[in-house]
Amino acid sequence: MKGLPALRLVLPPLRDVQPDSVLEFAAYSRAAPPIERGQQTLAELGRRWPGAKVDAILHSADLTLAQIRLPPLSAQDRRVAVTAAIEPFMLGDPSTTLIGYGPRAADGGVSVGWVDRDDARAASHCLRECGLMLRTLWPTPFFLPAPHGGWVAWCRDDYVAVRSAQDQGFVLPIAADAAKARLLAQSAQEGLAQMVWIGEVPAWWSAQGLIAATAVPLEACWQVQSPPWSIGVQTLGVQDGTGASSWLRTTAWAAAAALIWIGGLNIYAARLDHAGRTLKSDIAQRVKTAFPNVRTVVEPLRQARQQRDAQQVAAAQAEEAELAFLLEGAREHMAFAAGQVQRLDYRDGALDVVLMRGTSGAPAVTPVSAASSPAPGTGSSGRRRASDQPAKAGEPAQPAWIAAAEQAGLEVEPIERGWRLRRAAPAPQAAVRSAEGTTGRPAQSAAAVTVARRSP
Incomplete structure (x- = not known):
């Protein structure tokens, strides 16, 4: 709807999205910075901005990220190749997931992410009930500012989301010591000079004392313009924030087009019928003119042939x-x-x-x-x-x-x-x-x- 701001919402796990869920949000008139930030329930946001389009930041628990390599392919072939490449990493049928992926890098690397389709559909339905229209799902790392000479990380609900490059990132559960050790080892392997944390630096990171760390407020995340790629919701029927109402509009337009087509067809049929009647009347008149003894013309062609044959015989x-x-x-x-x-x-x-x-x-x-x-x-x-003839002289x-x-x-x-x-x-x-x-x-x-x- 024209004049409404676009909303960015930090979602809880998709299965926990409810109308009374209190969410961090920011409203944007066009681009960053936001015109308003705060915390409200989905129901309150829907009443305040009915019909607003929503870019939802996924919870790390719902998101799976991977890095694959692909040869140069067309856009259509790339989608098929991405699905085939990540199928071994999935625990189910690829048709039960929503998949998003980024552009292909010079070395063939492609970032891929996916979420459960049913969970995404349930969350989208909840937003529609509140009057909000889901537009895209952002992978969690792309909510963070782009790194400059290091990584940007964010701890939330026993998960850490890391943005390691402009269009790359990963998420890890950090409840177990093994996961923390893995993150430390991976950062050391990359030779990081520093780590930027959103909010505050975790104590377990400061304790390792190997890589310098700084903290920036959550406000920095709301300044991000747009993600390098996102997970689309087209197959949920909610593309560009259109939900059930879009189907109603589509159905209405289809019905209107059908009515126009039927009306035009009826007009064309009426014209053909009029032309046919005129032609039939003209033929009947010509038959009467050619054969005056024919008083009633029912089948012009047959009657004309009969009269012609009769005249020829006579x-x-x-x-x-x-x-x-x-x-x-x-x-x-x-x-x-x-x-x-x-x-x-x-x-x-x-x-x-x-x-x-x-x-x-x-x-x-x-x-x-x-x-x-x-x-x-x-x-x-x-x-x-x-x-x-007068007779000549001497002739009989x-x-x-x-x-x-x-x-x-x-x-x-x-x-x-x-x-x-x-x-x-x-x-x-x-x-x-x-x-x-x-x-x-x-x-x-x-x-x-x-x-x-x-x-x-």
């Missing part, structure tokens, strides 16, 4: 009927052409009967293109009929079969070496009846049929 049947009508007319009225037909062409509702060369029934006039403009003496359709009149064919509803038009037959246009009265819907001419298509006969 057109084909009409073409077949028209061709049959013209063939029947040719058979009935052009008996003179029996055995003399070289080719039959059917196209656009007209049947061309092409005769062999030298056939007596061929037209005696120059054929006129059907595409020419109407002229006086032409039929009602704008095409020049054979009966409209038009054959009688042409008049008979026209009486039977055929139009006869001369073409080169043959005749063109088509259904005659309806009379004006028939055209009126056709407009009134009583009759109709079959739809014509671009179909074409050619029947050819080889010349002998």
Whole structure:
């Protein structure tokens, strides 16, 4: 929470942390020195600074420190290598511990420390109940000032914590004489010039008289800026002082993101549905426009295919009927052409009967293109009929079969070496009846049929 100080607490053993535990504390606005120091219970600190972030100094009884050597590794591989290196020193599964380690030195040395995970979780839970947020766990030696030409040590509850270098240290129980002797021997082996003690110099150290010792007040420990490394609490779910409330915030943000996503999905689905309905309506309208006899469109594609197929079948049947009508007319009225037909062409509702060369029934006039403009003496359709051609002097009149064919509803038009037959246009009265819907001419298509006969 913005504006709250950060707290440093000197913890008792983790299992003994309770809301009524009286602890040494210091409050920091940003960095050392502290803005306030004193002793209060956890509950009082939580009521005074609810939501404050806490850096907790571990008790030596909870902490195990070791020095290992590692080759150059990436950050991810280093974590795995550290766990594998200290596993032989643990009394249980590595997953039951919280592990922290420092940077790799030039000689490959790495300082490692660990605490019991369940004890750390219990202490973190107690702090949360008091309204405080655990951020990090400091190894005990790093609470002490950095040494200059010697070691800095602190005796507390039958344990001694020693900071031997900027990022190194160790803890020892000193209740037994053997432990004291070990510390004396180790300091002598390192060739220490002096030992700095926090508070006062222990009597048993002064009695050895080998290494000079000085004492500094506990106040010096609160001036330390930050440790070179610490034990993180990320896996406890309390990283950066966030506890249960962080999970609630995370859950709330996740729920909000899900709601936004669902809302966006619904909007997108609505747009797709609207586009689909619009497309379906447009297709239905196009089907009705193309096929006016379709009044209700349910399945546009299927209905359009059915109508198309029906029209194609109707057109084909009409073409077949028209061709049959013209063939029947040719058979009935052009008996003179029996055995003399070289080719039959059917196209656009007209049947061309092409005769062999030298056939007596061929037209005696120059054929006129059907595409020419109407002229006086032409039929009602704008095409020049054979009966409209005046006979030249000395030539016989038009054959009688042409008049008979026209009486039977055929139009006869001369073409080169043959005749063109088509259904005659309806009379004006028939055209009126056709407009009134009583009759109709079959739809014509671009179909074409050619029947050819080889010349002998």
